[in-house]
Amino acid sequence: MKTMKNFAIFFLFCLGITGYAVCRADTSPPxxxxxxxxxxxxxxxxxxxxxxxxxxxxxxxxxxxxxxxxxxxxxxxxxxxxxxxxxxxxxxxxxxxxxxxxxxxxxxxxxxxxxxxxxxxxxxxxxxxxxxxxxxxxxxxxx
Ligand SMILES: [Cu+2]
Structure with missing residues (x-):
């Protein structure tokens, strides 16, 4: 159960990093x-x-x-x-x-x-x- 929880946290962390990177790429002015x-x-x-x-x-x-x-x-x-x-x-x-x-x-x-x-x-x-x-x-x- 603890492993699942860790995995979930890790997954959300990755999602956050990806989302951040995508948003950054979108908003940086040309x-x-x-x-x-x-x-x-x-x-x-x-x-x-x-x-x-x-x-x-x-x-x-x-x-x-x-x-x-x-x-x-x-x-x-x-x-x-x-x-x-x-x-x-x-x-x-x-x-x-x-x-x-x-x-x-x-x-x-x-x-x-x-x-x-x-x-x-x-x-x-x-x-x-x-x-x-x-x-x-x-x-x-x-x-
Ligand atoms: Cu065009």
Whole structure:
């Protein structure tokens, strides 16, 4: 009987450790990768961005206000579909594009200074959304 009790305690202990590890992995914030765009000879701020099921790289993009931006966006080769969404009408930005492993050019011109979220809107059934898993970032528009 005592052995059973010890086993039960051990089992609960393992469950606790596993649960803790899983929760930790879920809540740790994604590493910040910053890209500060510059204005190219063509007058456009070119930004190369890559995504996957749990990330966008860079995930903090800094651009100047009232200067055209061109995202060249792609995702890792996989069967999972991804998107890039920036819905910030207050800054004149409305992006909702399907992404693939072939780079796609997405143009917009931010018209207001501020921080605007970008993310993948996809979600599979009852799983966490890609955005919740870390497929997100911040577009920081500065003077
Ligand atoms: Cu996605």
């Amino acid at each position: 590493e910040e990768v910053v890209y500060q765009a510059t204005i190219a000879a063509d007058g456009v701020q070119h930004v190369r961005i890559e995504g996957g099921s749990d990330f966008f790289k860079p995930n903090r993009v800094i651009v100047k206000v009232n200067v055209p931006v061109e995202f060249t966006a792609s995702v890792e080769r996989s069967l999972i579909p991804h998107t890039l969404v920036i819905q910030s009408p207050e800054a004149g930005i409305s992006v909702d594009e399907k992404l693939s492993s072939d780079a796609k050019n997405i143009r917009f011109t931010p018209t207001a200074v501020g921080k605007y979220p970008f993310y993948c809107k996809n979600k599979l059934l009852f799983f966490k959304s890609h955005r919740e898993k870390g497929m997100k970032g911040v577009l920081e528009v500065v003077q």
